[in-house]
Amino acid sequence: MSSEILKKEIILKALSEDIGTGDITTMSIVSNQKKIKGSFIAKEAGILCGFEIVESVFQTIDKGIIFCPSVKEGASVEAGNIFATIEGPASGILTGERVALNFLQRLSGISTKTASLVDIVQGTKAKITDTRKTTPGLRILEKYAVKVGGGVNHRFNLSDGVLIKDNHILAAGGITRAIAAVRKNIPHTLKIEVEVENLEQIEEALNAGADIIMLDNMDLQMMRKAVRLIDGRALVEASGNMGDKDILSVAETGVDFISVGALTHTVKALDISLKLT
Numbered sequence: 001m002s003s004e005i006l007k008k009e010i011i012l013k014a015l016s017e018d019i020g021t022g023d024i025t026t027m028s029i030v031s032n033q034k035k036i037k038g039s040f041i042a043k044e045a046g047i048l049c050g051f052e053i054v055e056s057v058f059q060t061i062d063k064g065i066i067f068c069p070s071v072k073e074g075a076s077v078e079a080g081n082i083f084a085t086i087e088g089p090a091s092g093i094l095t096g097e098r099v100a101l102n103f104l105q106r107l108s109g110i111s112t113k114t115a116s117l118v119d120i121v122q123g124t125k126a127k128i129t130d131t132r133k134t135t136p137g138l139r140i141l142e143k144y145a146v147k148v149g150g151g152v153n154h155r156f157n158l159s160d161g162v163l164i165k166d167n168h169i170l171a172a173g174g175i176t177r178a179i180a181a182v183r184k185n186i187p188h189t190l191k192i193e194v195e196v197e198n199l200e201q202i203e204e205a206l207n208a209g210a211d212i213i214m215l216d217n218m219d220l221q222m223m224r225k226a227v228r229l230i231d232g233r234a235l236v237e238a239s240g241n242m243g244d245k246d247i248l249s250v251a252e253t254g255v256d257f258i259s260v261g262a263l264t265h266t267v268k269a270l271d272i273s274l275k276l277t
Contacts, residue, residue, distance in 0.1 A: 006140055011056050013137070014099045023095040030090045036276050038093065040084040040104075042077040043271035046112035049073060049148040050104040051084070053141065057100040062092030074111065074148045086274070097274055106138075107145040108270035114149025114263055117247055126251035126258050129154045129237070133261035142264045154259060162186060163214070165195045175201060179208040193237070202226055206233055214259075216240050220249055227254040 042048070051069050058065040065088035077083055086093060117128045128151040134142045143153045155161035164178045172178035175194060182192055193212035194205040199222075205213055215226050217240030230236055238255040243262030250258055 003140055007053065007056070010137060010141065011053065011060055011099075014102070015057065015060060015096070018099050019095060023091075026091050026094045030094060032089065032091055034090040035088060036090040036093060037085065037087040038274050038276040039082045040086070041273050041275055042081045042083060043079055043273055045076070045078050046108055046270040047115045047149055048075050048077055048083060048104075048108050048270075049111035049145045050107035050141075053103045053107070054084075054100045057103065058086070058088070058092065058096045061096045062089050064088045065092050065096075076115075090276075093276070101272060101274060103141070105269035105272050106135075106267070107141060107148075108272065109267045110142055110145035110263060111149035112270055113267050114146050114151040117258075117260060117263075118150035120247050121251040121258070124248075124251035126238075126255055127152050128247075128263075129257045129259045130263050131239075131259050131261040131265075132157070133265040135264065146263055151263065152257075162190060162192045163195070164192065166197070166216070169195075175204045175210075176208045179205070179210060183209070195239070196226075198222075199225060199229055202229055206230065210234055212237060214239050215255070220253060223250065223253040223255065 048071065051073050055067040058067055065086065067084065067086050069084040071077070071083050075083070114128060121128065130143055130146045130151060131154055132139070139156065143156065147153060155163065162182050164175070164182065169175050169178050172181055179192060179194065191211035192209070193214055194210040195214040195216045196202050196205055197216050202213055212235045213226070213230055214237045215223055218226065223238060227236055235257065236255045237257040237259055238250050238253070239259045242250065242258050242260045243266070247258060
């Protein structure tokens with residue numbers, strides 16, 4: 001399924017959930033002929049994300065609605081900034097307002113959080129990456145928001161890459177056996193990532209041919225030892241409650257990636273409002 005079809009399905013489901021059999025309030029108050037204008041206002045500073053989705057929400061309801069941003073996707077705004085206008089049939093704008101704002105606020109919140117962490121690790125080689133800890137059904141949008149904020153995407157789904165975690169290792173009977181089993185079933189172009197908890201597991205993963213080593217819940221001292229041990233033989237990813245840790249200190253250990261589940265699973269939506277005139 002293409003990303004455009006998937007986005008359309010997400011929007012249709014969101015509208016169906018919110019509208020139900022009809023917007024009783026709007027249908028009772030507003031005539032189909034009435035036209036209105038409005039402005040989107042940032043009520044706090046942040047990075048904007050989701051313009052295409054907002055436009056699609058309103059266009060799905062009424063092709064006569066015109067959404068016009070005055071800044072580019074990914075732009076930084078301050079509290080009080082007007083960054084887009086809207087005009088068209090009042091009934092359609094009022095009916096689509098909440099769904100459009102829900103998408104815009106959540107995606108902008110993800111981009112804002114991502115950008116703040118990217119800024120912190122500036123000057124190091126570490127890149128901020130997301131995880132699969134996304135809102136069910138919204139992964140394609142949330143991972144897009146991470147990229148808008150300057151982060152990079154980890155795998156999108158289970159078929160997108162190999163990540164051998166602790167339970168896989170347990171089920172396989174060890175890291176070496178797990179990697180060997182995977183090698184028999186994947187093309188040579190696919191990388192293998194292995195989650196490790198100590199230096200002994202790192203040695204085993206490297207000897208078995210792992211391409212990426214994920215350091216799970218290690219303290220800073222252990223991370224530094226791990227990076228020295230790996231010594232460029234594999235890419236290194238730091239993981240495990242990174243949203244609660246000193247990201248700069250983690251980056252300065254020399255890791256290549258820092259995966260932060262909090263980018264999507266506990267993000268604060270950016271406060272945005274739509275004021276009609």
